[in-house]
Amino acid sequence: MIYLDNNATTRIAPEVTSAMLPFLNDAYGNPSSAHEFGRGVRKTIDEARENVAKLVGAASPDEIVFTSCGTESDNWALVGAFESKPGKNHAVTTTVEHEAVSRLFDARGADVTRVAVDHDGLLDIDELRRSLRPETAVVSVMMANNETGVIFPVAEIAKIVKENSDALVHVDGVNAVGKIAVDLKNTAIDLFSLSAHKFHGPKGVGALYIRDGVRLPSMLIGGGQESSRRAGTEAVHQIAGIGRAAALVGDLAPMENVRRLRERLETEILQKIPYSRLNGTSDTSRRLPNTSNISFENLNGESILARLSDLGVCVSTGSACHAGSRSASSVLTAMNVPFSFIMGSIRFSLGRYNTDAEIDFVLEHLPRIVADLRSLAG
Numbered sequence: 001m002i003y004l005d006n007n008a009t010t011r012i013a014p015e016v017t018s019a020m021l022p023f024l025n026d027a028y029g030n031p032s033s034a035h036e037f038g039r040g041v042r043k044t045i046d047e048a049r050e051n052v053a054k055l056v057g058a059a060s061p062d063e064i065v066f067t068s069c070g071t072e073s074d075n076w077a078l079v080g081a082f083e084s085k086p087g088k089n090h091a092v093t094t095t096v097e098h099e100a101v102s103r104l105f106d107a108r109g110a111d112v113t114r115v116a117v118d119h120d121g122l123l124d125i126d127e128l129r130r131s132l133r134p135e136t137a138v139v140s141v142m143m144a145n146n147e148t149g150v151i152f153p154v155a156e157i158a159k160i161v162k163e164n165s166d167a168l169v170h171v172d173g174v175n176a177v178g179k180i181a182v183d184l185k186n187t188a189i190d191l192f193s194l195s196a197h198k199f200h201g202p203k204g205v206g207a208l209y210i211r212d213g214v215r216l217p218s219m220l221i222g223g224g225q226e227s228s229r230r231a232g233t234e235a236v237h238q239i240a241g242i243g244r245a246a247a248l249v250g251d252l253a254p255m256e257n258v259r260r261l262r263e264r265l266e267t268e269i270l271q272k273i274p275y276s277r278l279n280g281t282s283d284t285s286r287r288l289p290n291t292s293n294i295s296f297e298n299l300n301g302e303s304i305l306a307r308l309s310d311l312g313v314c315v316s317t318g319s320a321c322h323a324g325s326r327s328a329s330s331v332l333t334a335m336n337v338p339f340s341f342i343m344g345s346i347r348f349s350l351g352r353y354n355t356d357a358e359i360d361f362v363l364e365h366l367p368r369i370v371a372d373l374r375s376l377a378g
């Protein structure tokens with residue numbers, strides 16, 4: 001298998017599995033227990049919190065609260081932001097956010113200004129500034145787009161928001177962490193979401209960074225875990241996993257090889273395959289080092305995905321299936337990708353375990369697959 005779908009999820013690193021296993025076997029103590037057995041387990045949670053804090057450049061481990069996933073972190077940040085600003089129901093976000101953010105706003109019936117992106121997927125920061133109002137409770141902007149890899153200048157955005165309003169700033173960092181550097185202490189970002197399974201940790205565990213001094217109401221009511229910010233006995237094996245994964249991906253050096261492989265893949269596809277087009281800025285400093293979203297004119301991404309899948313190659317399309325019919329990706333729609341290209345998109349998202357031989361394999365087969373499908377389509 002050749003796995004090029006790392007923005008969907010990543011392989012659990014073997015080091016991470018090893019760090020989790022003791023808590024699925026003998027080390028089953030409750031971290032809140034006062035005895036030595038429980039205290040040993042507590043130590044693992046403390047270490048994990050330190051590792052995650054370091055990974056995102058938090059000023060203190062106390063700013064990290066463990067959650068069940070990126071979605072929970074996003075939901076909690078936004079619901080909490082509204083509740084901490086009574087009487088304010090306006091939010092500013094973008095047209096390309098993940099559903100964990102965009103649908104939460106819909107579900108709450110919030111008054112939302114969605115700032116548009118241009119053809120390259122880049123944000124108009126002046127429009128964002130103009131969207132701020134006295135009743136804006138929260139501004140939520142993703143750090144990197146999961147479909148195109150386009151990076152938003154979140155530190156600059158947070159500064160602008162703070163200069164022009166008293167809104168809280170939330171950043172969905174789920175698809176950025178482990179791929180590019182994050183240094184929250186040097187920004188004005190208040191809330192930042194992350195999820196372990198996107199950086200070689202297990203599924204079902206994430207974290208929310210809550211800047212010191214920001215008070216969010218707890219979403220879960222119960223015991224006093226996580227300094228009374230998120231009740232429920234800690235999922236220790238999961239937390240051990242996110243902690244080990246955070247230590248692992250803090251070293252960004254392997255991402256340079258990922259970037260090199262991605263450059264080869266992208267450049268050669270665009271050169272070798274006629275009527276192919278990059279979705280997202282060609283300025284690679286403004287795109288994740290692992291992601292290429294490429295459309296093939298007048299083709300259906302699903303057919304390409306199926307042919308690649310037959311060869312053991314895993315990729316994604318941006319389209320979503322609703323009641324048996326396909327609709328275009330909302331991200332590519334927001335970018336005004338031309339009609340003849342919008343259904344033919346494939347997202348290649350590479351990871352630390354990919355090799356040159358795997359990229360060679362894709363480059364050998366993809367041109368033929370596209371040519372075949374085009375000849376079938378007449």
Ligand code: PLP
Nearest residue numbers: 069070071098100146174175195
């Ligand atoms: N935000 C972004 C940008 C994502 O890419 C994802 C997952 O695809 C999420 C949030 C949700 O994360 P989780 O799967 O951990 O709930």
